[in-house]
């Protein structure tokens with residue numbers, strides 16, 4: 045098993061612009077961690093600091109227990125897959141991929157086998173002689189991927205490595221990356237915009253916004269227990285409306301919202317009675333039920349309903365607000381029809397500002 | 398399709414084209430004719446290969462070898478200086494300012510350069526004073542008009558480094574940073590990075606720079622005349638001597654033709670090599 049990574053109070057300025065703001069997290073050896081966040085939030089900057097191309101203005105980076113702030117990039121055992129591919133234009137595909145093996149003094153007799161293995165993994169077999177300019181964007185991206193995986197470093201840094209691949213290939217390569225990473229026990233940081241991808245492959249998801257870490261948790265917690273409006277909204281879809289807490293006993297709440305009075309059970313919330321906050325309900329947690337048949341109901345009139353194949357996606361007017369619900373595909377609803385949903389109290393989440 | 402009307406605008410090209418035709422085309426043809434005995438200024442004009450045969454007796458080889466030697470050595474020394482210099486300047490703060498400072502020698506006339514270098518290399522110049530002061534030499538070294546051509550070499554390097562820097566630097570600078578980062582990231586040290594990535598990617602322009610400098614030095618007159626050995630000298634000097642000292646314009650024309658041919662050969666060579674490399678690297 046490889047060493048973990050620890051990052052402490054990283055701050056990075058570009059001129060006056062604060063691209064990283066006091067970023068701290070730890071990754072255990074062999075973990076697969078995803079960095080998730082909107083464009084421009086500092087994901088690439090963070091990877092570049094970890095890889096050693098950028099010096100941070102404050103903070104420390106540790107591989108295992110070793111402080112590596114002053115270790116040059118070529119001496120850090122971390123391989124990075126660049127967002128811009130950054131292939132060597134003067135070398136063919138085979139030599140591009142082999143480069144890291146040569147630099148790391150891997151015995152030459154192993155090169156061919158390892159390069160070919162890596163090429164097969166990303167569906168590049170047979171393209172070894174091509175030069176980067178003779179490849180499509182997706183193929184270049186896969187060369188970049190193979191080039192860093194082939195060296196089997198302590199730490200793999202992926203900067204949106206699959207953004208240019210079609211859905212099928214993306215899924216295949218994603219699974220393979222994960223398998224290699226598990227098999228070799230490499231610690232990996234994986235940057236992506238795609239929240240479904242993040243939830244699907246990570247042990248841990250770090251959500252970022254404007255240079256700060258907002259939440260760092262396993263995928264299930266990120267989705268089910270978002271700690272902020274930002275995370276709830278960014279990861280998956282969520283109905284988020286302002287609410288006021290009417291009563292609180294322990295972790296049980298009664299809240300007033302545009303969706304009506306609802307009960308909620310939320311262990312992470314620390315808002316007192318009387319406070320204002322936001323209420324968050326996932327579309328798939330809304331279950332159709334007859335009016336008055338159960339408690340904790342939300343009722344309204346169907347505005348639109350779209351049949352998605354695997355489910356029925358609908359928007360329902362509730363007073364001046366709307367709520368989005370994803371229900372079983374067998375339901376038949378007509379637009380304008382009155383409908384009620386029940387929602388389990390532990391699926392209603394209350395978030396601060 | 399519309400019938401093309403005569404474009405009067407083409408007439409504007411006439412002065413320029415006429416100039417080129419007169420001074421380039423006609424002059425070259427005249428030189429070629431002169432080299433085989435026509436267009437004699439003083440005596441009778443008639444076809445003769447005398448001058449070409451005679452050419453190879455007037456110390457031609459000594460001067461040719463000297464010209465080649467000084468051109469090859471100086472261009473190689475220049476390129477060896479220019480690469481590290483480019484890398485250093487590129488990684489320095491204020492690199493633009495440094496670059497413009499380094500360009501200055503390009504605008505200094507060759508004779509002035511000779512004077513400057515003379516002050517350093519002269520019998521009682523700075524270098525000899527320093528070396529003598531340090532006790533490293535007993536007698537001052539002869540570094541100007543010396544048989545080895547050290548003075549000429551030093552002057553050529555001084556004068557040509559900026560020109561080469563201009564070409565090589567812009568190509569070194571254009572190597573993408575993320576490509577270099579990727580190399581570093583995969584474990585290459587700075588030297589390996591240069592050898593594996595920067596050098597191959599900048600090779601075409603370096604080649605262009607070397608060949609252009611080579612031709613410039615090969616054809617040089619002034620610096621060799623002032624700083625170089627008394628004998629041999631460059632072909633230009635030989636040509637000058639033949640024409641103005643011995644009034645032998647025909648032999649001078651032969652030398653001129655040879656120098657032109659050499660230049661054409663080298664230009665074609667670098668065009669060909671450059672294209673090949675560019676195709677390989679693009």
Ligand SMILES: Nc1ncnc2c1ncn2[C@@H]1O[C@H](COP(=O)(O)OP(=O)(O)OP(=O)(O)O)[C@@H](O)[C@H]1O
Nearest residue numbers: 058061063081082083084085086087088089090127
């Ligand atoms: N060299 C630079 N100089 C100045 N500002 C920069 C520089 N590089 C990045 N930035 C700024 O820093 C912020 C973070 O950039 P970064 O590339 O890390 O974003 P990102 O999260 O990787 O975005 P994306 O998902 O679009 O790749 C951006 O607002 C960007 O404009």
Ligand SMILES: [Mg+2]
Nearest residue numbers: 087088127203
């Ligand atoms: Mg980025």
